[in-house]
Amino acid sequence: MLRNETIRARKRWGTARTITLTSDQDLLPTRNFQEATFQEADSLSAEVLEKKFWIKHKACHGCPVNCGKLGVVRTGAYAGTVVEGVEYETLALMGANCGIADYEAVAYANMLCDKYGLDTISTGNVIAFTMECYEKGILTKEDTSGVECRFGSSKALIELVKHITFREGIGNQLAEGVKRLAEKLGEKAEKIALQVKGLETPGYDPRSSPGLGLAYATADRGGCHTRAWPTSYEMSGKAPDGTVIDRFSTVKRAEIVKAQQDYGAAVDCLVGCWFVRGTVGKELYAQMLNAATGIEMTVEEFTRLGERVWNLVRMFNVREGFTRKDDVLPQRFLNEPLPSGVAKGQRLTKQQLEQMLDEYFTLRGWDKNTGVPTKEKLKELGLEFAVLQ
Ligand code: SF4
Incomplete structure (x- = not known):
């Protein structure tokens, strides 16, 4: 390390x-x-x-x-x-x-x-x-x-x-x-x-990091930077798969944010430090988990673990009355362009946010209109008990 x-x-x-x-x-x-x-x-x-x-x-x-x-x-x-x-x-x-x-x-x-x-x-x-x-x-x-x-x-x-x-x-x-x-x-x-x-x-101001805007809007506990931080990819101009991305566009942000949220939730289950999770990597985390518990978990299953957490937490929030209507950003980020600096003039428009949310909910297998995980998705993840009656 x-x-x-x-x-x-x-x-x-x-x-x-x-x-x-x-x-x-x-x-x-x-x-x-x-x-x-x-x-x-x-x-x-x-x-x-x-x-x-x-x-x-x-x-x-x-x-x-x-x-x-x-x-x-x-x-x-x-x-x-x-x-x-x-x-x-x-x-x-x-x-x-x-x-x-x-x-x-x-x-x-x-x-x-x-x-x-x-x-x-x-x-x-x-x-x-x-x-x-x-x-x-x-x-x-x-x-x-x-x-x-x-x-x-x-x-x-x-x-x-x-x-x-x-x-x-x-x-x-x-x-x-x-x-x-x-x-x-x-x-x-x-x-x-x-x-x-x-x-x-x-x-971190999401007007110069649109993916972070999506991360704040969809974070389970509200405006939080520890659930996903796509900013480093945006600044480098490259997505994790090597695709070139414009720093101020919204391309691939839903994919990056979802992957980071799932991976982060899996690492959180191990009480792993988020400062080093990018360096350790999911392969090593899965190996360490297996060595410590005797479980035979594949890397895919380890990532799936995070997705299960993310869906379960979403259902908790849904039960408490939170839906897509709450996946919003402060008015300043949407309406006031940055006044100076390298991102002068940038803001994250409502339309851009809504488009990222559409892509994000589709990727997650959640209802696009409400942001609620579908019954099918919950069943696929073995979370049938969380389906609201
Ligand atoms: S916060 Fe993380 S990287 Fe820093 S000392 Fe603690 S475990 Fe190590």
Whole structure:
């Protein structure tokens, strides 16, 4: 594994290395996804963290990759802060997405989130949403308990993390998440709310990665980047089977996303780390599973395992009332073209999303109109018990 160049880079730089790449590629959420290039991304880079912040590598038990990093803020207002990270998603959502280039403030906010049990993606997203609402006059200083919620304000970031934790003042509403807060604030706010199925969107803008738009729309738990991440194929211009694909087209995205979702679900069953699943590969995972359990599972059966999980989870969501109508994207991704960067002018139109969904449901063997797995598909996968009566 350590001979692989990507893994070696992950070992040295952790996930933080991604921040300059996503900024250069117009993927980095910036000021509540108003842009996808952050002019000050270099200040949050892995190079800066390595030089000024990290003191040692950290690994999950037995992993030779050690992609985790432990850091200490050495000077300034947050001196003495010790935190594991700062991971890419935190730099993206609590840094660039809040317009903040001060890694020490982001590290401090990260430490508070860890201590208080807050997710840094959702927290960063809801704070950035609050900042945009404030700057657009949807929220006033009275609403925000006196906090000047402006992009770039480290003070606001930290104050709001504390308010959310203790549900004080505006924090009581922010703690409900972007979806509920936007519904309360009205139509103007809903237009700038970045969430899918109630989960705040993570650190990649799908306007410059259409396949990721499909992945967010169809992810079982909402706007999540860990179920499928077709972005690397889109940036390389080549699908897994070698077919040349245009980065901004929707060609083959349904196929790529479905395959990644199924494979990822199978690896999740093994409690495998998703950072190395591309390097390990399904053949080796199937071999390891067989060696550990005595089961004789073929590579095809291993992949099928993931497909069964994906169908079962979909049926769980269907039972809870979710169908194709919920496989949507935030209005900003569909209606507002990116204003700058290499993907300037790009957006993911509703028509493109609907076309990818049609292809995706067809590939999955689900009803195209409702997005519900068909009886035939469930029977084929041995999931008859999940058919709704
Ligand atoms: S298991 Fe995964 S997350 Fe943990 S150190 Fe290894 S590569 Fe990093």
